[in-house]
Amino acid sequence: MKRPRQDTRDEKEQIQFEQDLYRALRLEGLLLPETEGEVRAAEADDLCGAPPLALRDPRTVLKRVRSKPHRTSSAGPVASPEIEDNLARAAREGGKIPPEVEREMQRDREAAERKKYGNEG
Amino acid sequence: MSLRGEDPKAAEEAWAEFYNRHLGYLFGQCKKVYSATLGDLGVSDVVQDTFVRAFERAGTFKSRPTTDNDAIRYRVRGWLGKIANRLFLDILRGPVERGLSETESIAPLPADDGNANDDCVSLRVKLIRDALATLSERERHVLRVTADWHRSDRVHQRISNKDMSALAQQLQTTAVNIRQIRKRAIDKIDDYIKSHKRPSK
Numbered sequence: 213m214k215r216p217r218q219d220t221r222d223e224k225e226q227i228q229f230e231q232d233l234y235r236a237l238r239l240e241g242l243l244l245p246e247t248e249g250e251v252r253a254a255e256a257d258d259l260c261g262a263p264p265l266a267l268r269d270p271r272t273v274l275k276r277v278r279s280k281p282h283r284t285s286s287a288g289p290v291a292s293p294e295i296e297d298n299l300a301r302a303a304r305e306g307g308k309i310p311p312e313v314e315r316e317m318q319r320d321r322e323a324a325e326r327k328k329y330g331n332e333g
Numbered sequence: 334m335s336l337r338g339e340d341p342k343a344a345e346e347a348w349a350e351f352y353n354r355h356l357g358y359l360f361g362q363c364k365k366v367y368s369a370t371l372g373d374l375g376v377s378d379v380v381q382d383t384f385v386r387a388f389e390r391a392g393t394f395k396s397r398p399t400t401d402n403d404a405i406r407y408r409v410r411g412w413l414g415k416i417a418n419r420l421f422l423d424i425l426r427g428p429v430e431r432g433l434s435e436t437e438s439i440a441p442l443p444a445d446d447g448n449a450n451d452d453c454v455s456l457r458v459k460l461i462r463d464a465l466a467t468l469s470e471r472e473r474h475v476l477r478v479t480a481d482w483h484r485s486d487r488v489h490q491r492i493s494n495k496d497m498s499a500l501a502q503q504l505q506t507t508a509v510n511i512r513q514i515r516k517r518a519i520d521k522i523d524d525y526i527k528s529h530k531r532p533s534k
Contacts, residue, residue: 229457233522234480236461242477243421244362244414248407251414255407259361267360267377270352273384274345 352384359383359413367421375424383417390416418481425478426500457526464525472518475504479515 237243238250245254266272363376363383371379465473478500497508504511 229519230481232455232458233461233476236458236465237477237480238418239458240462240465241366242473243418243480244366246411246415246418248404248411251407251410252403254362255358255410257361257365259365261361261364263356263360263380264373264377267356267380270349270356270384271345273352273381274348274388 355410355413358410363417379417379420382420383413386416387413422481460526460529461522464522468518468521472514475511475514476518
């Protein structure tokens with residue numbers, strides 16, 4: 213009877229192997245691209261098919277966010293200035309942020325934090 | 334709850350801009366990769382949930398300073414892909430794992446390493462891809478469902494019995510069998526790598 217093979221990999225090797233396996237699954241198209249290189253290659257794909265009507269209005273999704281307060285409970289308040297800031301940054305996607313705007317954002321953020329924590333304390 | 338105490342309208346506009354900019358890409362990719370498993374409705378759910386999670390976790394998105402718009406777009410979309418994959422795997426793994434990974438599935442983007450080796454796919458990854466083609470459909474499915482379980486940021490690297498039981502229920506088999514299928518698939522990949530790796534001179 214064939215005996216099961218012993219796994220001789222140590223933990224570090226095991227983690228590296230699993231990471232390579234996970235990457236191979238993405239490159240095989242069994243999971244979505246996650247790295248810059250993978251996304252670059254994926255964007256070159258000529259994917260046809262427009263999103264369904266139900267997905268086309270971002271405000272519908274926004275309503276869903278607002279109608280599910282429990283989802284945000286573990287993620288912290290949505291009103292966090294940092295989140296909003298990053299959302300705006302992500303939305304701009306590299307649009308250059310002038311230094312004065314950057315400073316203004318920083319001031320806003322600090323003021324919001326002062327207001328929030330000042331009220332709590 | 335308003336999105337932004339001072340200027341909710343601006344936040345909503347930013348959200349809409351973000352959504353519109355990435356919807357086509359995310360939907361196209363999700364449809365290509367997930368539709369055979371989840372169907373069209375399932376794909377739409379994952380797309381929508383991904384944006385919701387991105388919205389909730391926008392604070393974890395860290396982009397290194399750059400003026401390269403393409404690089405930032407790749408990074409944002411990679412982050413969305415990561416969220417979508419976690420959601421997809423949560424669905425495949427069943428309700429127990431879904432509850433367990435509620436926080437993990439929206440884990441922050443790892444520290445930016447500049448993706449220095451991003452284009453350099455290791456020989457082992459190439460061989461694993463080739464080896465995947467030699468596996469049975471069931472073996473590939475088990476590897477896919479159990480993918481990303483071994484993450485360096487997790488304290489426990491092994492799949493817990495509870496999670497494995499949920500997965501077994503999902504696949505209508507036993508936890509022991511799942512572990513055996515996975516082990517067999519990994520052994521096959523190992524054998525393939527060993528037999529195809531050129532000996533170093």
